[in-house]
Amino acid sequence: MAAAEASSLSPPPGRCAFFVERKKRFCKMVPAQGRRFCGEHGVHEEEKSRKRIPCPLDPKHTVYEDQLQKHLKKCNSREKPKPVYFAQDINAGPKDATESLEEEQVSISALSKEELEDLIRKLRRASTSISNVIKDQILCHQALQNALSDPKNGDAATKHLKQQASILGNMERLELLQPGNCFVEFGAGRGKLSHWVDTALHDAKNVHFLLVERAATRFKVDGKHSRNSFERLQVDIQHLCLNKVPVLAKEKLPVVGIGKHVCGAATDLALRCLVETYAKHYDNREEDPAPKRLKTDETNETSFCPDETCTNSVSENWSPVAGIVIALCCHHRCDWKHYVGQEFFTAAGLGATEFNYFRRMASWATCGLRETARRDTATDGKNEEQSNEAEEHEEDDNGADSNWDSLQGLFTAEERKQIGRRCKLLIDHGRIEYLQQRGYEAVLQRYTDLSVSLENVLLTAVPCQS
Incomplete structure (x- = not known):
């Protein structure tokens, strides 16, 4: 039903062509020039030469496989430098505390x-x-x-x-x-x-x-x-x-x-x-x-x-x-x-x-x-x-x-x-x-x-x- 509805509609000009079934509308993100889908839904792009995979740091978003290493350096989910006041488990209590x-x-x-x-x-x-x-x-x-x-x-x-x-x-x-x-x-x-x-x-x-x-x-x-x-x-x-x-x-x-x-x-x-x-x-x-x-x-x-x-x-x-x-x-x-x-x-x-x-x-x-x-x-x-x-x-x-x-x-x-x-x-x-x-x-x-x-x-x- 949703697929038929999506096929009968077209996305707004300049917007992503991915139809969000849960919201019954097209994605509102803006794709790159010459693309039909935004970066989040680029996996649906009709492009055989490139493959999108889930980000290993946060699988909620995807990335081109050939750009993975570049993405990992700037991904917002990467581990940030620890602040000066960070001390691992300093307030956790006795390490010998038993718990079953x-x-x-x-x-x-x-x-x-x-x-x-x-x-x-x-x-x-x-x-x-x-x-x-x-x-x-x-x-x-x-x-x-x-x-x-x-x-x-x-x-x-x-x-x-x-x-x-x-x-x-x-x-x-x-x-x-x-x-x-x-x-x-x-x-x-x-x-x-x-x-x-x-x-x-x-x-x-x-x-x-x-x-x-x-x-x-x-x-x-x-x-x-x-x-x-x-x-x-x-x-x-x-x-x-x-x-x-x-x-x-x-x-x-x-x-x-x-x-x-x-x-x-x-x-x-x-x-x-x-x-x-x-x-x-x-x-x-x-x-x-x-x-x-x-x-x-x-x-x-x-x-x-x-x-x-x-x-x-x-x-x-x-x-x-x-x-x-x-x-x-x-x-x-x-x-x-x-x-x-x-x-x-x-x-x-x-x-x-x-x-x-x-x-x-x-x-x-x-x-x-x-x-x-x-x-x-x-x-x-x-x-x-x-x-x-x-x-x-x-x-x-x-x-x-x-x-x-x-x-x-x-x-x-x-x-x-x-x-x-x-x-x-x-x-x-x-x-x-x-x-x-x-x-x-x-x-x-x-x-x-x-x-x-x-x-x-x-x-x-x-x-x-x-």
Whole structure:
């Protein structure tokens, strides 16, 4: 049918003669002079002497076989030179971390009733010692007041603004919106969070922003900034060495790590990048000035963290990382080999096997609400903000492993939700202990309402002051 339709039509003058069946139209690319097809569809050219083959670097496009070597030197898919701050697997975690790929592939629905009940018992036993009361810290910031009251905002845009406003409000509460800092946004995407931090610090000087994103993201907002220093680092967090970023290597600035919905293992990579990798630069300093102490009253006593992990001296606990504010997301995408809370799991008698099940079961906390969010997105107008919101909460079917039929007789919907929340809390508590052991006062809080974001937990950490 399509072939007959194509044969009865002719391409527009000066356009490629290839008929795209999926779109029911001819290709709109312009072919070279004397050619009927563009370079992408040149394989269909009626030319017997030359053959087009898929590019070995990216089979999505083709190239003339006799020009392959010339093409490989300029192909956009060729390996680019590594930036100076690239260090292979520097934040990946211990190389001797054990992980059974075969166990990871076992579906929860394939477990017997006894095995699943034993897994739930382990979960409850490990989480009994955890304070599961997460306080509400739903705040706002004046920098976003005008944007929030804009009547042109759609529902999705308003949700994003509310989250960003609360994140900035929590940063202000922790006194992190200060000049002289370098704000590192992990999983920056378009860079909207850094944009609002920049807006909140409009009159401040000596403020730097590093936007870490492994993809060459389009529709950036970086061009709107003219006052402060913005730099994009196109690199995977796993390979990012902040010490070698030129602005940090030269000026040795205190760093504030931020992120809005840093998915799964990316959170662990970001924590290790900040707490371990960047701190090493200061461990070897010779004559750096002593860190400042925070005074709380007229007696000149320094502020004291009540946590017992903060009772060491300032010199031992002080870190060049001034603070961490990360909105957590997608626990089912966590990875044991990158997870920073391995010591916590091991101390609780758990390991990689239990972790891989718990990370999948974590999606039970939101899987029922996810369908509602999908329907709302489908019925509302399509725009970029909505598609981003959907991507943030879209659970990978293999990772979520939410087989309702096989589990229907074992747990109610509410029980599944509670189990999912326990799994999330357990994974996040391992991150909290990791930070506390390294001299940070780290806590979890709900930074937005569940109706605004299904992933509404914010991790914050600041160095303990003794």
